[in-house]
Amino acid sequence: KSLCLAILSMGDASGYEIKKFFEGPFSHVCEASYGSIYPSLQRLAGEGLVTCEAFSQEKRPDKKVYSLTQAGRAALLEDLSAIPGPDRVRSDFLITMIFAHLLPPSHVAGVIDGRIATYRALLDDLESGALKGPAGGDAGGIAFTRAYGVAMIKASLEFIEQNRHLVEGAALLRAPATE
Amino acid sequence: KSLCLAILSMGDASGYEIKKFFEGPFSHVCEASYGSIYPSLQRLAGEGLVTCEAFSQEKRPDKKVYSLTQAGRAALLEDLSAIPGPDRVRSDFLITMIFAHLLPPSHVAGVIDGRIATYRALLDDLESGALKGPAGGDAGGIAFTRAYGVAMIKASLEFIEQNRHLVEGAALLRAPATE
């Protein structure tokens, strides 16, 4: 909703391009699908916060390019001024880890290996600058957010590699001893 | 939904106690409110995955204690065996950071200070073992998850403190120079 406003503030864009942006440097922060973007854009247009200009293309559907209005800019500022609540996380991975003792050890190991692999891939994407925002350069906020993502993934990877034994072998190989 | 099953696997509990658990060591992983817990419990009971025993208390509403059935245990195993998808994160804080350049620097500083404060508080909670699960001791999975949370928060704190200049002063004090 208000995120579309925010993205538009970086330059005019179509719904398709906004979706692209959610796949780019934004991906750690929040996700969105067409089903939420297009209705939001329409609602914003109805409220006068964005304008829409349609470019008819010969053999494709019209490309509708949205631009922020003055009112939209004001609304964005207001939204952004709210103090942000805590991050909401839903980690099926950690849920699995909590109950790892109920699962076959080989499965747990597989899940962990998979997580490490996807995180490494993600890390490569982020570090090799797979940046596709409407505005090209790396502005302060984008740089910060990207680097934040990199830092979190690295920390996560490191932690998992150093502590996987807690969920992998522990219950099976050791009796609850002094330590 | 299936999370309630999982929690019940650690011991019988009432809806109220389950809610408690979501506020304890689980809080980083997923949240839940009464509005989702009670209906889930009823549905699970309807499907025969849990049983419910009501203890009438003199001056309070009946305390309904739910227990996992054999079928429930099987269903839980199946749910847990699915390979977990990527973590879903929604961070209003990072969104604010991305667009920090649109906001007054003092506000940005305030938001960052606030985030640091809440993270430090959270860290204290986690490290001082504010553990309230139905099962007392620190099983492998719980220990792993708790330590994971601690590691992530520490990494986050460290990153924010070392990189806040990227969103705070940068655009205002420095021209885009070589580095």
Added chain:
DNA sequence: ACGGACATGTAACACGTTACATGATTAA
């Protein structure tokens, strides 16, 4: 006396995803 913990539940609402529907162009 007041607020918080104990204790359960419902109804309305908001949000977002998934899948569907359509259709051209281009690179493998």
Added chain:
DNA sequence: TTAATCATGTAACGTGTTACATGTCCGT
């Protein structure tokens, strides 16, 4: 030819939150 990219949108569905509704006991 087959898949991916470009391009927009709708409808159904599920899930989860918020607020409401109720009532006691205990500590300050």
